[in-house]
Amino acid sequence: MIEIKDIYKTFGENEVLKGISAEFKPGKNNLIIGGSGSGKTTLLKCIVGLHEPTKGQVFFDGENFTDMNFEQRVPVRKHIGMLFQNSALFDSMTVEQNIIFPLNLFTDMSKSEKLDRANFCLKRVNLEGKNKLFPAELSGGMKKRVGIARAISMEPKYLFVDEPNSGLDPQTSLVIDDLINEITQEYNTTTIIVTHDMNSVMGIGDHIIFLYQGKKWWEGSNKEIAHTENKELNDFVFASKFTQAAREKL
Numbered sequence: 001m002i003e004i005k006d007i008y009k010t011f012g013e014n015e016v017l018k019g020i021s022a023e024f025k026p027g028k029n030n031l032i033i034g035g036s037g038s039g040k041t042t043l044l045k046c047i048v049g050l051h052e053p054t055k056g057q058v059f060f061d062g063e064n065f066t067d068m069n070f071e072q073r074v075p076v077r078k079h080i081g082m083l084f085q086n087s088a089l090f091d092s093m094t095v096e097q098n099i100i101f102p103l104n105l106f107t108d109m110s111k112s113e114k115l116d117r118a119n120f121c122l123k124r125v126n127l128e129g130k131n132k133l134f135p136a137e138l139s140g141g142m143k144k145r146v147g148i149a150r151a152i153s154m155e156p157k158y159l160f161v162d163e164p165n166s167g168l169d170p171q172t173s174l175v176i177d178d179l180i181n182e183i184t185q186e187y188n189t190t191t192i193i194v195t196h197d198m199n200s201v202m203g204i205g206d207h208i209i210f211l212y213q214g215k216k217w218w219e220g221s222n223k224e225i226a227h228t229e230n231k232e233l234n235d236f237v238f239a240s241k242f243t244q245a246a247r248e249k250l
Contacts (some may be wrong), residue, residue: 001025002047002190003156007056009042018214019056026157026190029181031070033195034211041162042193048080048160049073056090060158067072081156081189085163087147088136095122096131099129099150105221106154111172121149125179141172145179151181159184161193165200174195177204201225210236215244 002024009017016039024030032040045051047058050063057066060076089098098117109117122128125145130231135143144164151159157214161180165173175227181204184191195201201208205222212218218225218233228234 001061002192003059004043004047005057005059007043007046007058008021008054009039009051009246010054016214017046017053020209020214020216022209022216022219024061024190024192024200025207027166027188028191030190030192031195031201031205031208032192032211032234033201033208034217035196038211039175039214040211044160044162044194045191048082051075058141065074078154079157081159082153082231083147083151083159083161084146085166087135087143089146091135093134094131095097095127095135095138095146095149098135099153102150102154103141117153118149121153125149125154140167140218141169141175144168144172144176148176148179148183149223152187155187156189159189159191161191161195163195163197164193165197165234167223170199172196173199201237212236 005021007017007020008015015225020043032043034040042051046053053066057064059065063076065073065076090101093098093101096118098119103114114211118131122130125148127142127145127149130142138146164176168176177200181190181191182193193200202222205225208220208222208225209216210218212232218228218230220228225233225237
């Protein structure tokens with residue numbers, strides 16, 4: 001479980017996050033949503049340690065991550081997997097080399113063990129036999145799946161995903177959502193996803209936090225979001241392509 005308590009983040013005079021507290025439980029798709037500038041990506045970066053909160057604390061399974069120094073954070077980071085918005089694959093590396101990269105950094109596995117792990121992860125994301133391809137030879141959806149394979153190569157307890165469906169067509173987006181959902185449940189991962197894709201919200205949103213002007217404005221599930229009377233959340237939801245008919249089905 002990941003817990004955040006009273007998180008503030010200020011850049012100069014700009015207060016981006018204003019006292020956000022929440023719990024993110026394992027085996028659940030925890031989604032952070034909100035409009036542009038609401039602070040969702042900043043919050044994700046504060047949780048994972050890419051930004052230091054101006055105030056507040058982050059706990060990983062009860063351990064105070066915020067108060068740790070760099071060396072103390074290493075054991076926690078070994079259990080973190082990340083899928084970035086643009087997949088962040090190394091263009092000069094093959095698919096196989098990209099997946100093995102974190103294993104080289106954080107494990108003492110033998111070469112054959114690393115290869116076995118890479119093959120397992122590729123099979124898990126339905127990309128068997130694509131080991132020797134380079135990112136330039138992959139479609140956008142395939143790149144995302146390689147990114148997921150790399151993210152799970154360390155068997156993470158915590159999975160952070162930033163806009164997984166950005167730039168993808170609706171059908172491929174559903175494939176990525178289903179894959180993230182399956183992995184979350186299969187490994188009982190604490191998964192935190194930043195997204196603006198309402199298909200993802202309604203499809204896999206076990207636990208949703210809606211940010212508005214840097215504050216936690218609403219919290220609930222995808223079933224509850226369909227019937228909320230929160231004006232700002234409704235404005236955000238129905239600014240998307242969702243129709244009233246889709247809402248009434250839930």
